[in-house]
Amino acid sequence: MERKTVFKGRLLPYLLVAPQLLITIVFFFWPAGQAVWFAFLRQDAFGIRTSFVGLENFQDLFADPLYLETLRNTLVFAAGVSCIALGTALLLAVMADRQIRGAGLYRTLLVWPYAIAPAIAAVLWIFLFHPQIGMLGRALNGAGIPFDYKLNGNQAMLVVILAAAWKQVSYNFIFFLAGLQSIPKSVLEAAAIDGARPAYRFWTVTFPLLSPTTFFLLVVNLVYAFFETFGVIDALTKGGPGRATETLIYRAYIDGRVNLDLGMSSAQSVVLMLVVILLTAVQFRFIERRVHY
């Protein structure tokens, strides 16, 4: 889309875009380019000599069983977070969309967790699931079910998934509710007059009409689970016990920060970049196709 009437100016438009363009070049293009370049380099053990090694970093990465395990963890984690956060939010949004008393108040009470940082969500969940000081953790242990997310890998994964999903429900709720409210009610009325039961109406009319929102949110949730949940994992489990909750972004951090392996860390960054680009590309294609439904 373009405007018909515009202003004349030679220098002014460049001055106006200069601040953002400068920041984008220095803090986006330059580092992103370096990440790609470093991924093909390798430093010796003392960090003195750097040599070009082609795709070796990538070959090493995918030959590393620990990296593949991290990949598997990430997929389990991302799938868990997305399913729980989307399912819960959709249920709440459908209920909040009804004409009931106090709907506005419910909405407010369901929206505020959007403001919670992932790391803070994790700390809140420590006080639920910690085996000694957490409400549920103590209750479970008291009932004879051994529960300690710092020792049991599966329990650790469950807790980080729940904490990460908990924080994301509000975001999804806001979008689902906006999506539901934009569905013309006459369509639903027509289905109701035809005698379709509420549940049937939901799955045959509402849910398909909501699919663009759902798909958009699915991509956003996957990106969230892949990258923004770093704080959840760092605050709750630090990737442990063992490597049970180590995701791709956490491993990239450990390799870059703790192991100081810039080549391997960059190779991992490049893999992550490809994941995001793929997700975004799929999203744009899908939305383009869906515009005229």
Place this chain on the structure above:
Amino acid sequence: MSTTDARAARTAAPGREGGTDWLAHAVLLLGTVLFALPLWIVLMGSSHDAATIGRGEVPLLPGPHAAENYAAAWSRGTTGVPVARMLWNSTVMALCVAVGKIAISILSAYAVVFFRFPGRNLVFWSIFITLMLPVEVRIFPTFKVVSDLGLVNTYAGLIVPIIASATATLLFRQFFLTIPDEFVEAAKMDGAGPLRFFRDVVLPLSRTNMAALFVILFVYGWNQYLWPLLVATSEDVETVVIGMVKMIGSESNTDWSLVMTTCVLALLPPVAVVLLMQRWFVKGLTETEK
């Protein structure tokens, strides 16, 4: 069908599923409680002493130690950095990210929409493409650039790299495209130049969008974790989210009641901003990201 019709149909049939209202209330109440319970636990916990929390009593009612906990956290913390200092750093970061991003975005969107200049498309696409890569993905190379510039442990190093993203620019561009051509023609006829038009017409019209973006970006800036963890290691610039997680550090001698107190202090400002500006924020969020 227009939205007005949809609204009319919606209000014309109130309680058409009246029989299932109790189900909606039950589900929504359950959801509300699930969200509120963890917050309630830290809120109540922050008013008890460390020994009570350490014994695992999980108090659900207020205790007598609120004042001393908040005073202790505020003025000294447990890791040598007073929480007041961390809160100040987080406030500076969140405000600068929000204001800075809005400022550079509204200017570049204005140039891209209201001018024709060589390289305009290139400028637009190079800004647009930043949407593709969240800061977490390019974290170490960005850190290297910041450290080469000598900006480690400074507010500038903490804030400016976070500002490099396109969401706000896209929202403003979208909105500017809806400003009628007649406005521009009228301004030209009156002899108003582009800067005058920007100040007298575009800025006032953009107020709602700026408010919405402010909420989203304030929360975004306040809640940053991985970037400050790398770049703000000195206590002078430590943010409250990082500081709070550091307090947990070694679990054996963690002062849990002060962790709870700090947790409350850390989540209060962004929650307050979202609740106070809820109306704009919900509208802005659903419009920015779609």
